[in-house]
Amino acid sequence: MIDQKAAVQPGSSIQYAASSAVAPVQVFTAMEPLEKDWRRLERDNAISLHQSYDWCRAWVKTHGNPLAIVSGRSDQGHRFILPLEITRPTMIRKASFIGTRFTNINTGLFDPAFLRQPSPMDAAQFGAKIIAALDGRADLIHLGNVPLSWRGLTHPLAGLCAIENQNHTFQLPLLGDFEATLAQVNAKRRRKKYRNQVRKLEAIGGFEHVIASGEDQKAWLLDLFFQQKAVRFEALGLPDVFHEPETQAFFQLLLQSENGGLDVPLELHALKLHGTQEGKIAAIAGLSRKGDHVICQFGSIDESLAPEASPGELLFWLMIEQCCAEGASLFDFGIGDQIYKRSWCPVETVQHDILLPVTAIGHLAATAERGLTRSKAAIKAHPQLYGFLQKLRARSTAPAREAED
Template sequence: MVDVTSNMAAPRRVSKAAPASIAVDVVTDIEVIRATVAAITPDMVFTGYQHPAFLSAWVGSAGCAPMFLKFAVVGHGPVLLPLERCDNGVAGYCGGRHANGNFPVGRREDIAALSDAGETAILSAIKAAGIPANSLFLERQHAKWHNLANPFVFASSVASPNIALSFSIDGDLDTVLKTHGGKSKRKKLRSYRRKLDAKGSVEFLHPVPTEQVSRYLDRFLALKAERFRQAGIANVFGDDRIKAFLLDLFTDGAPDHTLHGLTLDGEIIAVIGCTRHANRMTVEFGSFEPEHAQLRPGELLFFSAIAHACETGIEIFDFGIGDEPYKRSWCDIETVHMDTTIGLTLAGKARAFAQTNRSRAVRAIKSNDRVWSAVKTARRALARR
């Protein structure tokens, strides 16, 4: 496993030069926010979670009250932090728990200038801006994106509790399999496929056609809700606003946001949702029909999606946030995201302190296989009561 240490922020030196002048514009008007999203152009730097399609769908359907912050170092253009403010007074990236690899939006030279201004100048500008929130929680951030440092990853930032796993695609599927468990993996998946074929007519969809997105999304939400219930995990897809967001995103956001599916005699038995940004494909979510679990429909769909990625110019296949054995069987790149908390009021500073320590504690638990296994077992037992 390769640990992408370049995504871990090194402490920044504090410059002894005069601090850079940074202006911060706080935008809460919804029409101005929509116009700001529409003004994001392909030549700007952004991840799939700050993609205009993602932000447009989220602002239009789900989440809390949008609150965008625009930073500009004197002599440079704006750098956008697309945030939302929730009822508890905390502001974080639009998308909440559905945004899993965040980075500010702007032109390379403007983001670089903001990074060069340094942590002290950025924090001073934030605290002087009169932001209507008690704290900022900037979670699951890339410390670097396309070799550009994130100006909002500070020396005080901490590693996010969950890692992300991915692998590079260097050629066709046969080439990929030679690097990632070729013969045994292909043999196992062929065995599952033969058994599935014996059950009926099998079809893979890459991607799901627009007119079928609603049907596949409904199926995913039902399967995931039951899986969360059995595991004793809160359903992050349970809010109707999240369904509206996903329907908007995967209907209007293609080809950058697509569903992929596996059917057996027309019945949907596995679904994944993916984001494509540049030459990277990230799996955002997935689920499968437990009745067919012994035939590994989820693994078969991933295998087919990876084959499709090899054929369509994808260079990085990213399984997204979370550490699972099936991901480890493919992946050799481990990415650590960073969390930054900034308290703006006395109550906000207390929240920021608690959140930072919570992140450290959760990461420590999940890094210990024995402890994390015990936690999951206890959670499932409580769910059965």
């Protein structure tokens, strides 16, 4: 339903281009009234799958946070949709993209003509309209992980107040065939490593690339991923971000959603061993695909199974090879700087967080957010300091884990 209280008054509008109709800004508290236009807008390859209807619906069903979906409509239908939810991690009411905790890249949804218009819109005016629409609902609008330049386009929100996120994302363009794709990342060395991995696994009985099918296999493999990841987080002294029941329910619900064709909200891939380790799963990864864009949402390995063969990297080889064969154009390793990502990816995408204070306390929160982001970026720019802090964190969480045991 539309929340009339939060809608901008008639006459308060955004002008997309000289020939466009006036589009009032409205706030919706439910997804359903927007579904038809939402699914139309999300078909554009420039729109992140994290703003797709099925992804957002799965999060809303499992988390139940209040929604404040900002949209602009013209005579031709909705021209943009910003799918936001309201959370209150502290005393601050924050409006963020739905499920932003587990998104790798956020674009919002924009009509293709609007997204590609030759003249940039008045960002300050646009920001003011969004703030006015959420007055009384949020203290701070925090649009995280937005690429200001993405797939050759300048983002419509690029002119708003933003700060560079401390984490970047990493992509591998898929160039028509697997050989051309490998040529971007030292193909000779990569093929040699692949042959060594295969030889080591064949020596213990071989392996199989499994794509989960059927409800039972999907549920089993996802549960195994949660187990493997929990072990890894504990070893690193880090909190398990997949531990909460609603988070696990979210991914379980994504597995049940099917869009038809090659598009899929979540698909589980695994490296299954044979021979002396018959039936054991050495590595798991979750892939999502929308249009020509594939994102690796998560991955895990069992470090007790054939670690000398680097099963996690081998699984990436197999998945990328398949994506090339299926006509995808971009394999996205997601957010976070790790050595294995850099070894695969010639493209590094800088993302920004857009901060729009709504209230006085929101202004204070925005200042604090910027300071925190700059601090994190400074720490990550110095690997030795970052490593030291990680070790310190691991030591500080060890007593808590022992008490739980």
